[in-house]
Amino acid sequence: MRLNRYKIGADVGGTFTDLVLFEENSQEIKVHKVPTVPQNQADGIYSGTSELINENQISPTEVVYLAQGSTIAINAMIEGKTAKVGLITTEGFRDLLELRRQKRDKLYDLFVEKPLPLVSRSLRIEVPERVNSKGEIVIPLDLQRTQQAIQTLMHQKVDAIAVCFLFDFLNPAHELEVERIAKSLNCEASIWLAHKILPEFREFERLSTTVSNAALGPVTKTYLTNLTARISELGCNRPPYIMQSSGGIMSPSRAIERPANTLFSGPSGGVIGGLHVAQLAGIKDIITLDMGGTSTDVCLIRNGTVSMVYEKEISGNPVRTPMVDVNSVGAGGGSIAWIDSGGRLKVGPKSAGAKPGPASYGLGGEQPTLTDANLILGRLNAQGLLKGRMPLQEHLAKKAIDESIANPLGLNTVQAAQGILDIINSNTVLATRVVSVQRGYDPRDFTLVAFGGAGPLHGTAVAKQLNMSRVIIPPNPGILCALGLLNTDMRADYTKTYLTSLDEADLNKVNSIIDDLFSQAINWLDSEDVQEDKRSIQILADLRYAGQNYELTIPSSNQKWQTEEIDKLTKAFHQAHEREYGYQSNNEKVQLVNIRVLALSLMPRIKPSPLKEALLDPIPVGFREVWWEEGPSKTPIFQREDLLQGHEIEGPAIIEQMDSTTPIAPKEHAVVETYGSLIISLD
Structure with missing residues (x-):
């Protein structure tokens, strides 16, 4: 008798934490969603994993692998909740973090505000030393000044000390000496040496990357230590691996050493998941569209190869590390609709998040969101999300849209809701053009893979504006980021x-x-x-x-x-x-x-079992009025779990499932492929 071997992928989003359970022998996949716990993401992963284990009646010891996509690092950077960091650097280079590069995002704006450095000036200490461009020591490290610098930072009770000297990547002797002195002084702060973090030239980027890692190190260590302990409480003895920005995974111990590598952990999982789904369908050239509760992430994949970049700015701080080339915009199910001072309708980037969430959640939210607009237009089921586990209240959605948007603009509720959708779709189109048209690629040569909780709701509308002819909706679009965690390699x-x-x-x-x-x-x-x-x-x-x-x-x-x-x-x-x-x-x-x-x-890939072939046409489970571009229409509702290989659906139609909803507009045609993805052909 073969023992069961389960793998779990958990992706933490702004609104929901998505989980997928995969059994290696049977190739069976189970999915689950729980609300994200912003105060402690580990709690959401713990509760979701616990529910998965209990609902499927498996032993925690049968879990052989657990991987996660986390927003801990990116949230800490954006919200300014990083650790207290001190810096020791070459004499004369104390202010490099603020001087930055000559390039400016707004060339003619005389009042542009520079981002605050991650290390305050009082905690940036210079010491005499110099290595030249050949790696030769020109000025020896002043040991007394170095000891004084470390003691000063210890007195200031910093959590981490970043050390970055000029040309340290050619000769790290002085940085290693600083580390030795810190240990001799029993310094409790973690020490981050630039030549270990980024042994590359360009002193500002090397310094910024080192400081970013130092600022994120204690935060990441606390989170991963807590998560490991919580998972152990369940009886799982496997460490929770974490997705990197590069699309590969790494162990918790390495994540603590290179925390900045996890800044784009979540979006990377979605890209890998989208690539996996497309490969199963035999398609190599795709654009992934991951729309969740807070943001939308877009990435171009050509000939099965994911586009990569090696530097991005996060809250004004450049970080150099391999990253999947994702373009992100503030557009998601929780994006708030508002009217600016000029009387124009705007949507996002501010989001209602998980709490209070959209007005229709009934959790105290009063501002209208994209989710509320989709509910008003009949695209979402009023009985609720997650198979009814999260009920929606249509009257609250109507009240929020009327008071904040419709009445001030002289529109009816439906017109205001449609306007919210149109703006989100336009913003998403612009984000998609950045990774395609602006880089010399014609979107018409690609297939759009739409996923995330809100991606299928808007995928075909975005594709039409880009003149794309085909859209793929994965079998479980709302948890594809979690599935991507189980379809990548350690890196x-x-x-x-x-x-x-x-x-x-x-x-x-x-x-x-x-x-x-x-x-x-x-x-x-x-x-x-x-x-x-x-x-x-x-x-x-x-x-x-x-x-x-x-x-x-x-x-x-x-x-x-x-x-x-x-x-x-x-x-x-x-x-x-x-x-x-x-x-x-x-x-x-x-x-x-x-x-x-x-x-x-190299890790094995998940290849699900083919769906059973359809013998009869799919049968709708009901009908409801849905507003399309042509107007309202009594629209058939199908359950995704009822669809089999070869089933075809002509629009208009709505396909519902636990983790997402897919509208098939009039003149669109959907067919279920071998492994369960919906292939939607546009008119």
């Missing part, structure tokens, strides 16, 4: 700067750097007890034309670089540059900036 990234012309690179030095990065990758794989046949190590190079200030990352096929590999990389870079920017300069020098090594622990 660790290593990098080292070597700034030189590519054709003049010292191959001995290049190969020495690659060997060192390889050793770090292998040590990590060993520490995670990864089997040899489950290991993958890839080499990449950040390249640019000489004089540029941005790079393109090009994969390398050889661990040992020779002249032939240099030629291949040069050719590949020219082609990538033309694809990305519309031109290539064959006469320009190609410059090597960083060498990267990507280590993966």
